[in-house]
Amino acid sequence: MTDETNEGALNGIRVVELGQLIAGPFCGQLLGDMGAEIIKVEPPEVDGPNGRSGGDPMRHWGHGDAKLWWEVVSRNKKSVSANLRVPEGQELVRKLAATADILIENFKPGTLERWGLGPEILHEINPRLIIVRVSGYGQTGPYSSRAGFGGIGEAMGGWRYIVGDPDRAPSRMGVSIGDSLAATYGCMGALAALHARERTGKGQVVDSALYEAVLQVMESLVPEYLVSGHIRKRTGSILEGVSPSNVYPTSDGEYLIGANQDAVFARLCTAMGRPELAADDRYATHIARANNLHELDETIAEWTRTLTVDELEALMIEHSVPAGKIYRAPEMLDDPHFAAREALVEVESERWGKFRMQNAFPKLSGTPSSIRTPAPVRVGQHNDDIYRGLLGMTETEISELKAAKAI
Template sequence: MKSENRGALSDIRVIELGQLIAGPFCGQLLGDMGAEVIKVEPPVMGDPMRDWGHGEAKLWWEVVARNKLSVSANLRVPEGQSIVRRLVEHADILIENFKPGTMEKWGLGPDALHAINPRLIIVRVSGYGQTGPYASRAGFGGIGEAMGGWRAIVGDADRPPSRMGVSIGDSLAATYGCMGALAALHARERTGKGQIVDSALYEAVLQVMESLVPEYVVSGHVRQRSGSVLAGIAPSNVYPCSDGEYLIGANQDAVFARLCAAMGEPGLAQDPRYATHLARGERQAELDARIADWTRTLTVEAVEAAMIAHSVPAGRIFGAADMLADPHFAAREALVEVDSPRWGTFAMQNSFPFLSETPGSIRTLAPATVGADNHRVYRDLLGMEEAELERLRTGGAI
């Protein structure tokens, strides 16, 4: 598949050295926005993400490697490192998510790369950042989620901390790395110089922890795990219906009054026990039980109709099948179909957010083989002759 590239970053070239999730997801975001992303993979085996996923078909690679070219280079040997230096001459952004110090060990640290291309923006994603006493430690997404405060407050109070069903720590760090790269591109317009974007997993998680730290400093409050609710925010929960579950969020006074009307109990909104935000929070479990007594007498469809009629924020709990069948997903093209020689036609998430004038897009499938674009990139961009390519192949550098 190929489509016109109207993306905002269509004039930007990215070299992606990272593997697994955090680095490659940053590359995916930039590629979706139009950048040419040249992914450098280890020869033969490639990025481990090629074999990741759930179920019989491992499709994670198809999402995280879309809109990318694949070249192979062994970064542990001088010839492979030399290839990266040559690529950097033609690049705007380089992404890496190796353990801090690894790039320097390979002679590919920021000083060396900026000596080649002073305009280069280097996105470095790591567990703990490039500095500080923990910088040299190995770090994965779950560790960043724990250190950043996420795991401590997710799950039920009487059970160990839970995790989300997705790698949120990695994805957040990648997203902040992408955001930093975009800011650095803008700064480069003024200064003419590139810079380093240092995105740490634990800091990306910390950034979305709202007022967790200030609450502790000012009032000594320690947030606790509270299952499906936020303590003191009521009503906002998943409620049982006769044929499933339904999420309702009506914690604001006026919205709560509309929920009460939908339940056929308009006077409940003036009841001193529930009339204010603080009062509802103090009786959260009691109020949730009362709402559940109503919802369980109705189907999901009936509860949804009542919520829509009374303008109460609410929604179904969506799985993949629900998304594929939903008219809003279809109208917004939130899911798009791609045609793969290996997997046939299947759907995946589109490029977000939507830009009105320079929209992102899925233009090409994930590279099917490691080094699928070696000839195109090494010959056409770097000017390598066939004899040099053969020498590098024979020597194991590509």
């Protein structure tokens, strides 16, 4: 895992990442996986009543005894420390921005401007700079100054209302999907802006709002209401109007089957030994199956309960029915398809030793993305490389920054 192995499409692109927690850093992770150099700016460590604190809070996030989220979201990054609340730290960011292609931030709108780091100033320093701004509500509008986390964006964008069982309060996914979507759209916007810069020679601002990123994946939810008055509701494990598509019980677990297309449903019926169901007026068409969804699900469940997961999977493969096991981490680690495609790759951390994590996706045939370096262990681990090596600062200047608590 070294920079010498970098064949990524974004090799030669430099990114300054100012964001913390999830949305900004995940955008940086995506760009870094594609080969960009990511300089992550973190608050310097300081002594406090509870010991030393500082750095991105993601360093301490995760589940279980080992907090490993940082290892994923900060791979391929270099850490420098800078206190953005003091003039000296702000000046460091201006110097870094002068050398960069992209700057990422996910502070509340107006924060960069208060620090003297707004787009007008940064573009005066570097007109080619692309500034990715991820926030709850976007940089404009009556809600722009509100604090907003991923869950708020999921609620406003329409996601939360339709997730969960209909007789209970809205549920959430087990991952921070709102943050990840906004980060992904921020990354996509940065790539588009890089292409536009080839024509115009100028950078621009990419404004990615959490609620809009969620809204973008809500399919036809709004037009359905406008045209027919339909409001989508929570439907639990099924998708309203799509059948059969559910998790079905087996003798030793559960199994997911998605056979809602007419020809696929006919193949499922053959696998069940019930080919006549495909011609039954109750199930013969997509609309008919939707109208008799619960009855059909119970018929399928009665059959799947007589089989083990492995037996059911063998039949689904034989009859070319889209279906699959419900995976946890142990199943992923043991699966031959994961192994063949290197979906999980081994990395080595100074703190945790060797372990596997998800690879860089999607796969590019000519300029492959990769995990080249592990997440930085220490806040400011690359201060010398960046401040001395890239910016050419002297020992005296570095000492002055430390004295001013800027790094």
